[in-house]
Amino acid sequence: MLGHIAVRLVQALVVMLVMSVLVFVGVYAIGNPIDVLIGPDVSQELRLQTIAHYGLDRPLWEQYLTFLGRVLHGDFGRSFVFGMPVMDLILSRLPATLELTLAAVCGAALIGIPAGIYAGYRPDGFASRLIMTVSILGFSVPTFWIGLVLIMAFAVELQWLPAGGRGETVSVFGVEWSFLTLNGLTHLFLPALNLAFFKLALMTRLARAGTREAMLSDTVKFARAAGLSEWTVLRRHVLRLIAIPLVTVFGLEFGSTLAFAVVTETIFSWPGIGKLIIDSIQSLDRPVMVAYLMLVAFVFITINFLVDLAYVGLDPRLRKGGAR
Known part of the structure; x- marks a missing residue:
């Protein structure tokens, strides 16, 4: 187990180094910020x-080495536009x-997984x-269109919820x-719903497909033959059989949503990093x-690492293999 973790950490460091080269060259070789400044x-x-x-x-190579030396000390430089340290700017958003x-x-997971299991069971x-049908709509309708419809319906016509902004906030450890204030929750609801629609459809269809396959497995057949209730079969056996793909998709979707919530944040004027x-x-x-692209790479690498550890906890075969 420790050997597996060490190998994964080395791989993560190599990937981050390669990504730093690709990102730096790709960004610094395009355009001239002096014309904007x-x-x-x-x-x-x-x-x-x-x-x-x-x-x-x-x-360019000298600029990269200087950049790499600063990064090793936790310094990503200063923003050309805002005139403040980049990490302070990103951490504030x-x-x-x-x-x-x-x-x-x-x-999306709390609603989509039970709905998918039910759709696969019945x-x-x-x-x-x-x-x-709702899951098909989630895949088919563009996110920006759903966001505009939500604003038109709930903010303009019904006037139940605000159309944008973050609302009131509460400071916890700086x-x-x-989400800790009622006003903040009303501002959070529409952008979260807009962002969750595609994830909900994905979780639902994945849980349904896994449930349909698990219901035909020998494990479920033997569990039913042993006289276990349907709820016990679904909870102990079906959910365990479909847990690994669900954990994988949850991790990847969390990373992609964190990194690419640009459309939703723009539509709802949400002051995030997107x-x-x-x-x-x-x-x-x-x-x-x-710094943003490096953060995205770090998030995905960290999530993949945590998903690998979750595999070991969910699948006893992997634990035995690691011990051997």
């Missing part, structure tokens, strides 16, 4: 001083995105057909959270872009 009517002397100040006059992601993915029932990266791309704020 200063006006076209400034003197050539001031232009050259600005280029030298940001180190853009040095070769991260709680908003993390809160939205947790609400969307956990809500595939010919009316409720099961209705569940699968971090602002909106909206920050859009503004940074428009202004060619290279340090923010690089």
Whole structure:
């Protein structure tokens, strides 16, 4: 087990190093942020001083080595636009995105998995057909269109919920959270629902397919022959058989939602890192872009590592294999 963890950690470090090279070269080789930072009517002397100040006059490989040395000390540089450390800027926006992601993915899992299991257990029932119809809509309808419909229906026509913003927040250990206030919850509901719709459809269909397959397995047949109740069969055997793919999808969807909630945050004016990266791309704020992409890579690597550990906890065969 410890050997497996050590190998995975080494692999993660190699992947992060390769990603740092690809991200840095990809971002710093495109465009010229000086054209955005200063006006076209400034003197050539001031232009050259600005280029030298940001180190853009040095070769790309030298800029990368300087960047890598700072990163090893936890310094991603300063934002060209905001004039503050990049990590402070990202960490100030991260709680908003993390809160939205947790609400969307956990809500989708809590609703989608039981609905999918029921649809797989009673595939010919009316409720099961209705569940699968809703899941098809979740895959088919674009996220931005759903968001606009939600705003039009609940914010404009019914005026039940606000159309955007984060609302009131409460500081816990120096971090602002909106779900701890009623006003914050009303602001959180629509963007979380919009973000969860696709995840809900995915979880539902995956749970249904796994349940349909598990119900035909010998494990379930023997459990029924032993006289176990249907609820016990579903809870102890079916759910355990479909747990590994569900954990995998939950982890990957959490990472992708955290990293790419750009559309939802833009539509609902949610002050998260998705909206920050859009503004940074428009202004060619290279340090923010690089730090964001590195954060995305780190999130996915960490989630994959945690999913691997969850496999060991869910599947006894993997524990035995690790011991051997």
